[in-house]
Amino acid sequence: MNVIKDFLLQLALSAIPMFTYQPFFEERGKQGWREKAVMAALWCLAVMLCMTFPAHFGEGYRLDVRVVPLVLGTLYGGPTTGLFLAVFTVGYRLAGGFDPGFYNTLGALLTAFPVVLGNVRRFQAADKAKRIRLGASLTLLYAFVGLLWFQVLNGGELGTLPVQGLHLLFVTVVGGLLTAFYEHLREIRRLRSEMLEAEKFRAIRDLTGIFAHEIRNPMQVVRGFLQLLDDPALPPRKKEFIQLSIEELDRANETINELLDFGKPAGGDNEEVEAGFQLQRVANLLHSYAELRSVTIHTERDADCWIRANPRKLSQCLVNILKNAVESMPEGGSIRAACSAEGDSRVLLTIEDQGVGMTREQLDRLGSPFYSLKESGTGLGMTVSFQIIRSLGGKVRVTSERGKGTRFAISFPKSDR
Structure with missing residues (x-):
């Protein structure tokens, strides 16, 4: 039961970046370098906390789900964020000394992390369903490679396999669950933004449709009279003024046509x-x-x-x-x-x-x-x-x-x- 309790704590710790970043930055629609730096720092915090409060089992063995924030932080933040997270993970683990756990961390990074980096573009270009599958499968791959390194470095500890199997299952579920959760939040934000834009467009269409017609009618009358005044006997200076006036009216008419196009439904006659x-x-x-x-x-x-x-x-x-x-x-x-x-x-x-x-x-x-x-x-x-x-x-x-x-x-x- 203690192991399950520790794993649930790990779940809460690995979800910190999403619950923190979403309301404070993602909702504001900002994606500058400051926001990316904050997101990278939050992923690092999640990695650190997962490593600080691991699940204990057996004789001094520990398991954590640092792989979840490491993989998801790389997939969402990009290669630069991923490399930063990898260096931070190795550096923080080094504080515990050159024990088998450090070499396990280093071996898993060198073996599995290039695969994660190679899938960043594929992940970012994918739709929601593919992202969830990729998040879960890459997390499983990384955790499985870490398990293999553990067995190699500890001479095949078969007695720990049930707990490690539970760890693999838990990590996979958490990776897919957090990816689905984050994608769901982004979809809600996108739908809300589209609804606000649709309401704004509807109001603008109503106004532009009315004003465009009312403005264009007198403009056409003015243009007609200017053409009538354009007599060959007029001084060149006055002819130039009339021509400039007609050109400006034509330019204004183009803008009005754009307003009318904006007010019309775009579909139909397909x-x-x-x-x-x-x-x-x-x-x-x-x-x-x-x-x-x-x-x-x-x-x-x-x-x-x-x-x-x-x-x-x-x-x-x-x-x-x-x-x-x-x-x-x-x-x-x-x-x-x-x-x-x-x-x-x-x-x-x-x-x-x-x-x-x-x-x-x-x-x-x-x-x-x-x-x-x-x-x-x-x-x-x-x-x-x-x-x-x-x-x-x-x-x-x-x-x-x-x-x-x-x-x-x-x-x-x-x-x-």
């Missing part, structure tokens, strides 16, 4: 569309625009990338993203636009540029109404694009690094054509 063809068509349309800015667009497309979409809306979405990619490279560069099958059920469109990139704060606000990184931008183009993607059942993932460029990965359900 049909079978070859996504690669649409991407190639948009790239061809923007070819001259890109050349004027010393930008080249390279396209790649696989066959059989059919989706259900409104062709006009899909083109509008791709034009917005590609045009932004061109404008993000004031010194010129190249853009890679590709369409490929993502398994048997989805189609992936990727657009990568070599532009100025974005900070984490800018990425978090990307797609918000009226938020733009361009001086003359309204911020509605990207908002409408994100709406179109969502209405087609798509998912968009944007990654960016300041000074190195931005990558859009847009995934759509594949059509059963």
Whole structure:
């Protein structure tokens, strides 16, 4: 019973990072270096506490679940956090001296930890179900390797196998349970954020639909009278003023059209569309625009990338993203636009540029109404694009690094054509 009680204590200790980080940092949506440092420190605290209060059994033998915060901290925090945790684990265990337990810790790290590091990208790119399976299986693998090292260093202590078997089972369950718990919390946060965004968009759509029509009507009247006043006999200075006025009215009208597009539902009139063809068509349309800015667009497309979409809306979405990619490279560069099958059920469109990139704060606000990184931008183009993607059942993932460029990965359900 004491062993079970100790294991339950270990469970509570290994869950400290999630229960602490979630309400104070994850809920605020911040992911800067300070938040990552705090998360790494919390994982280290969990490792230290698990090692400080182990489960005792047999003649001086101890077991703990340090493997859970070590593995999950690496998977969620990335390779840098993982290496920091590994060094901390070895250093803290070294305080107990060069006994078999230290060599057991070192052997397990050298043998199993590279496997965990090799699965970080796979874990971070996976969906919820795959993450839970990976979290549990990598925790089991690490703990099993530690058990093998224990048997080797202690000359095959078969009498300890029942307790070690319980330890393996417990570690696997805890690894999967904590991964599922953390993923569930993140999903709740995402759904709440989407609900707030939907409410905000609904209110903005109602307002923009009303005001856009009321503003555009008198503007069209003013533009018509300005055209009537544009007489060849007028002095050049006055003709210039009239022309500038008409151009500014046209620019304002474009903004109003974006407002109207924002107010319209993005779905409807969907049909079978070859996504690669649409991407190639948009790239061809923007070819001259890109050349004027010393930008080249390279396209790649696989066959059989059919989706259900409104062709006009899909083109509008791709034009917005590609045009932004061109404008993000004031010194010129190249853009890679590709369409490929993502398994048997989805189609992936990727657009990568070599532009100025974005900070984490800018990425978090990307797609918000009226938020733009361009001086003359309204911020509605990207908002409408994100709406179109969502209405087609798509998912968009944007990654960016300041000074190195931005990558859009847009995934759509594949059509059963």
